Every structure is written in C-alpha cells, then in structure tokens.
Amino acid sequence: MMQYQGLDNKFFIKLPEGVSINLVPAGIVVRSCAYLYDFFIRVIVFGLVAAILSFLGDAGQGLILIAYFIITWGYYIAFEAKSGTTPGKKRFNLKVVQDNGLPATLSNIIIRNLLRPADAFPFGYCLGIATMSFNKSYKRIGDWSAGTLVIYQENNVGTLLNSENTSQEEPPKIELAIDEQQAVIEFSERCKKLSPARQEELANILSEALNVKDESATNKLKSMANFYLGQKI
Template identity: 30%
Template structure:
C-alpha cells in the first residue's frame, strides 16, 4: 500500500500510512456491533415502557443510527468508536483535520460505498486507490490513515542540553511547540527518505524556520546542525 505524502504549510513533507483493509473492516465490525447493541436496547425499552408511534421509533432509533458515523467522526476528530479502537482516523489529504463539509460528503457517499452495496464499492475502491480512500473519501478530499503516535522521548520536544549551555539563537522565542515538533520530526525521520529527498525536506524546513525567526544567516555550517541548535535553544529558553 502506498504512503500518503502530505506537505504542510511550512513545505515539509510528512508521510501518513493509509489504513489497511483489515483495519477498515475491523472498525466497521466494531461499529456495527455498537449500533446493534443500541438498536436492541432502544427497541426493547420502547416496546416495554411505551406505545410508540412509527415517528417516535424513527426519531429514537433510526435517526441516531443513520447519523452514527457523521456525529462521531465530527466530535471525535475523524474517529468513530470502531476507528478509535483500531487506531485509524479521517484527515484531509492536505494533512489538516477534516471539516463538517468533508464529513457530510463522506456520509452521503456512504450510501453508495457501503450501505446499498454491502461495502463492495468501498472495498474495491480502497484496493485500487491504495491511499486509504473509498469513493466518499475521493469525493470529500479525505483519507483514512493510521494514527501517528509518539512512542519515545526522542519524538517529543525534549532535547538533551549540556549544563551551562547558552542559546545561540534567542530568536527561537517566536517559535511555537508545533514548529519545534515539525523540526524534530524532520530530524528523526532521516532514514525514511532517500538522500536527495531528505536534503530537500531539511532545506525547506531550515528556510521556513529562518524566515519565522527573522534571520538571514546561520552561525553553523550544515542544515541539520542548525536545526538541532534551534531545538536545543528552544529547550533552554522555554525551560
């Protein structure tokens, strides 16, 4: 399966791994189980304690089930309970969180992708596309990807700083945690790219950081050395 290459607003390439067929099916099954439990419980309560008309049953049972994926993905940052359980989520193909309009489009196309075709159209589209996208994703400009999780101290903003170290670039004070997070991600993913591609990514990152800091020249020779210094200085200045 192909990686989903996303370029951030700072022109840094980030790789997302598309959710596999197995994860998508697993999430679907878990969501179906949850919906089935809700259906069984709500119907039993309705028939036990009230003489409800058809519209009441529709309002209490059918509408929540119809809106299940739309509501959960909207309020759980692109995750239904099933998606959250298997570690996948919906994002826009530019790497930003999906919007209400994106979720609506996916939800509408769900009728074609999954409901009326028992998931056949979605299954075939995901296999052919290779980027975690069913028909609804293609229409909405979204993709379902694996969650990117920080798994070690080196993935955080933290950096080792020797005692008595004096910051070289006080201008790092204008940077945000998000900026440093991107710098660290670039530094940590050197082995994920071929040499030329990584060189371009590192240069773009350096130039974006220099521009935000408002400096024209660096004191170090070497792009990576500059980026490491920025991380160290940020740690010192921000404690």
C-alpha cells in the same frame, strides 16, 4: 501537495506553509475491523432503545424508525465531527483527516458519510471495498467526494517526535530535498528504539554537514525533524 510515497505506503506531503508531514493510510482490513466494532455498538444501542420504545405500542414503532435513522446516520457524523474518529476507529488508532493532513471539517464529515449508501452498493460495501482496492490511499467513494483520508493517528499533523532536549526554533540552516527530510524524520521516529550510543553513531554520519557531533548532532537532527513536521520546539 503530495511529494513522495515510500514502499511502506507512507505519504510524504509538503504543506503550503513549507513544512512537511507524513501520513500512513489505513488499509482495508483495519478499517473493516473498525467498522465492525462500530457496527456492534450501533446494534447494541439500537437494540436497547427499541426494547424500551416497544412498550409504547404503535407510537413506539414510529419512534423506533426515527431512532434507527438517527443512530444509522448520526453515529458517524457526530463522532467524526467531534474528533475525527469513532469508538471503532479509536480502538484501532485511526482518524479521518483531509487529504492534506489537516483536521476534517464538518462538511467533509457529512459528505463522506452521506455517500455510504453508494459505497455499500449493491451489498456488503462491495463497491466501496473495490474502490479502496484500486488506489494506494485506500479511499472509498465517500472519501474521494469529501476529500478525506483515513490514517493512523500517530502520523497525523501535530505529532511531536522526540522533542526532549531540543530547543531550536529557527528553520534549519541546511536545505534538504524531500527524501532527505523524510530520512531525518524517520531517524527521529526510530530514536526511541535506539540506544544513545547508536543514535550518536548514526547522527555522526552527518557531523560535518551539521557542524556538531555526538549528542549535539542527535539533538539537532531531532530538532530538524520536528520543524519539518510543523512543530514549534
């Protein structure tokens, strides 16, 4: 269930298991770049296949049409069903997931791709771009129908954050509100850019509540962040 959306367009979702994750939907520009990347790959592959089949005469013409169908419809379904991403999406660090952040299923992938003609109507993906422009998750018609979302991969379920020096496995003893859990997660994410002294300085703000100080406070906050993201640490 979606609980929070910050100014940075980050969706904060609480799963039925009680863990919380955050997802950052990919915008129109980066998804367009990924599409063009995939488009050129498909053009090159189809061009090579068509050049080879053209030597077969009339039979080759029929095979070219079959190859066009397979490449057009099978490219996205095959790649996204395997890993949730295509070469283009992988190049721009994107991935297709379900609305709840879990990996997309084969049925999700098939539905979102079979509805590409609707998004392309009347030309140049005009309807799809218009639909994406009017919702904060940048979902096209295919995504709405399939219950999918295109996100940046580093925010997907299962991302391990700063797990070094963390060994706590039980749930945190401190009960935090959703926005407070997000603050802990963001602290853990930013630790890579902070010096150890700065990390401890920020963690010590909560030293009384955590009942520890300095490095121990830092490690405890990182451990809590991993728990909220569903990590077993």
